[in-house]
Amino acid sequence: MLPIVDKYYYNNVYKGVKIEDDDLDALLERASDIVRQSCTYRLGNIEALPSFMQENLKKAVCAQVEFMEMNGGIESFAGGNFSSGTGFSIGKFSMSGTGSSGSSNGAAGKFSGRNSPDMIAYLESAGLLYRGRL
Secondary structure, eight states: OOOSSOHHIIIIIIOOOOOOHHHHHHHHHHHHHHHHHHTTTOOOOGGGSOHHHHHHHHHHHHHHHHHHHHTTHHHHHGGGOOOOSSEEEETTEEEEOOOSSOOOOHHHHHSOTTSOHHHHHHHHHTTTTOOSOO
């Protein structure tokens, strides 16, 4: 699938953190996939969505790109092996914890630590995280 956002939008409209072009292509694709997963693949034809939903969807992808870049880049997210700082892996051994707060509630509890809190906020405010029946 194509990324939801292109480089032009990320760099000139959203004005995200500077990322090398090759890395940005990969991050845009991966972030678009993560956003689609978060929306349980119910997006369908994005152009058919109301403009405010389209805009929040694009901002969600950009927020996810920034989050991924600031947390180690594409390599840290490859294969879902992202570490949010609450665990570690050595060879085949891995250990994880709940972090310093010891709780997971709200949007953070619904989604893994690989998701940007800003991405979740953009999707929630546009009603794109609805999990019930359509």
